[in-house]
Amino acid sequence: MSFAKIPKPDELIAVRYEPPETPWMDTPTVFRPGTWSYTGTAKSLTALELPNPRSWQPTDEDWKLPENWKEIILKGMKERLEKYRSFRLFMDICVRCGACADKCHFYIGSGDPKNMPVVRAELLRSVYRRYFTQSGKLFGSLAGARDLTVDVLKEWFYYFYQCTECRRCSVFCPYGIDQAEITMMGRELLNLVGCNINWVTEPMANCFRTGNHLGIQPGGVKDMLEFLAEDVGDRTGVHVEVPLNKKGAEILFVIPSGDYFADPGTYTCMGYMALFHEIGLDYTFSTYASEGGNFGLFTSHEMIKRLNAKIYAEAKRLGVKWILGGECGHMWRVLNQYMETMNGPADFLEVPVSPITGTRFENARSTKMVHISEFTADLIRNGKLKLDPSRNDHLRVTFHDSCNPSRAMGLFEEPRYIINHVCNHFHEMAEDTIRENTFCCGGGAGLGNDENMEMRMRGGMPRAMAVQAVREKYGVNRLTCMCAIDRAVLTSLMEYWVPGVLVTGVHELVANALVMTGEKERTTDLRGDPLEGKTADETL
């Protein structure tokens, strides 16, 4: 990861919150390097049959929009105002009290006033007023309305792809106005005229064809998982199986592809495998549903549905009883708030019951999909796991609540319960930065690409500073999280702001502590790092 092109942390932290003299409507958008993402390629758009595939970049003068682009956008807006109560309501009722303003990590990290959620929403609201309200039609700018122009569209692109849909602002809004919802609408509109970013469209195109964001074909998935299983064997001395596309398994296990593709997610994946082997779970991975993540969430509701359909379809084809989901953030927003509405009903599955403890997961009785932290917390609670938390004694751990499981589920206690049982040194970050107040990693919603690095470091600053505080106070050296994007993005964030802190999934810690039947004497953790008081086996 190269930070060569972006300012040093000392310069980046010198944020000023004083807005400029010129009103925001008169402030032109500047596409500064390091603060925007490359555009979706014609190839990926074509693969998904999305409109207006072409080669362009936002810094071009001419964005090669369709001739009737304005008509398309306004028609799209009208349609969405009629289809989503949230959209119309959030366009109408904001009083501009400013409570959301300094809740956005991008505003805190950049000081750019258009990153205040209220202004980001006004970018769209001003156009809504001009074309869809009487007062806006009659009084124009006096009513806060403005014409839709190419410059406005460019401004939308810059700022709607500078929002990670983390929903932190919606926690503080007295009317529950959710900027994520507005950004989603803004991005849907932009997509109608072919304006999107490649870090979203390419994974989507891959996902649609191969089942996962990285475009890994069935054999590749198998190789990678088996490679990880071998690693588990090396570290623990226990041979674990990789059930794949297995018909008649009891449980379909769906994870984000980041978990088997790249460090440090791979260690989390090894954690799942070790755990499932130890409890003798009858489960299967799938190559077709080899991705729980869903970048449709960052594109349009239609794309969410198109990419999500495979999960129930695969569960049905394999004839499983229910579905278990791995550690991923936005994947869980989709599974919790969209999946069954879009692709349900899941009446061909059974209410999830843990085969180990007999616990019936009543909270998932309709969707039939359980979060792995719920599953594991239940195992620990029922004493089904033999754990030796001292095997994590070389780690000083803190926990980052991922945005979506926090503010679109409320999954707070399960991971903490697990961590407290598998680690001896767990230290929470400041109250204002965890649970429902948690800060984004800075790279969610498709923004975790390298060209956007400066904005990522700015947006991730509040999270990083909270980690730095516990590092100074308690010597924290591991940042735990339950999200694949986090594991990728937080790694660079820590490297930049808080060197010395590595990123970890919850189930990596679980497997470190898990005492397995027939294991060899454990001298290292899953990463091969020596345990406290032990020297690593040189043969590894």
Added chain:
Amino acid sequence: MNLLTSFIAVLILTLAALGFAYSTGLTYLLTVVIPYAAFAVFMVGFVFRVVQWAKAPVPFRIPSTCGQEKSLPWIRTNPLDNPSCLWGVIGRMALEILLFRSLFRNTRVEILQKRPVYDSAKWLWFFGLLFHWSLLIIVLRHLRFFIEPIAGWINSLSALDGFFEIGIPTLYLSDAAILAGLSFLLLRRLISSRLRYISLFTDYFSLLLILGVVGTGLLMRHFFPADLLQVKNMALGWVTFSPVVPKEVGMLFYMHLCFVFTLMVFFPMSKLMHMGGVFLSPTRNLANDNRMKRHINPWNAPVKVHTYEEYEDEFREKMKLAGLPLDKE
């Protein structure tokens, strides 16, 4: 700029009120015709807006969860910030509407010693609550002009409101509170550069207009009393559909009326509709029972998906090579 325009707009209204007072024909208009017109616009407008929102479906269940979900029975849930049933939602909405729960969370960020620091910032919550509650009490107190005999609860409310019996006539606590609330809301918009940056004409205008209503009302009560008998006759005239033009009620009273009617007409087309909208917000008024009960999207349409058959067709040879099971050999 927006502030200046709003100020001018309120000045124009004041001048208009003067005009209404000096011409008999216009006085008739203000006290007999406009009241019905303004009330009609308010009611029709308000209902229209709410119906417009209500007509749009809620395709997805998207509550913002601000506390522990209901999952395993031994984990303590937070039923008010993350409700999983109707009662929880009612509680959450009551807290939101009556006590401004979300605003109570407000913090203020500052960079101190190269680190962001989050301070509690409850003033907006406090003065916002003060303003809204006193406005409600004042509106309810005003019902005494429209009902004869005055209902007991209105008298009790007024008595309670004037509990401390400061001055003659008694200073109502709600009057002092609304002035404090409005002043705070206006001053923060004027003083904070961030608030100035985001404020539109409508933001200043609403505040100035309500300040105009409250100011003229207070002046009439404490310094330049209007003939209350005339006022009451007029108000009763409205509700009994036999409107009368009041005599010698004074300049301030016309200004008061003029501001109130403007507010009523302005209300449905402005952000003040948050009064109705807050009840409908899908991030607040839905239970987080997503995985317990399927939410139905009325326009859920089929989309183009990539089926397993298509997937296997493309990768069959490779899957075979990798020893993966196939549906079709």
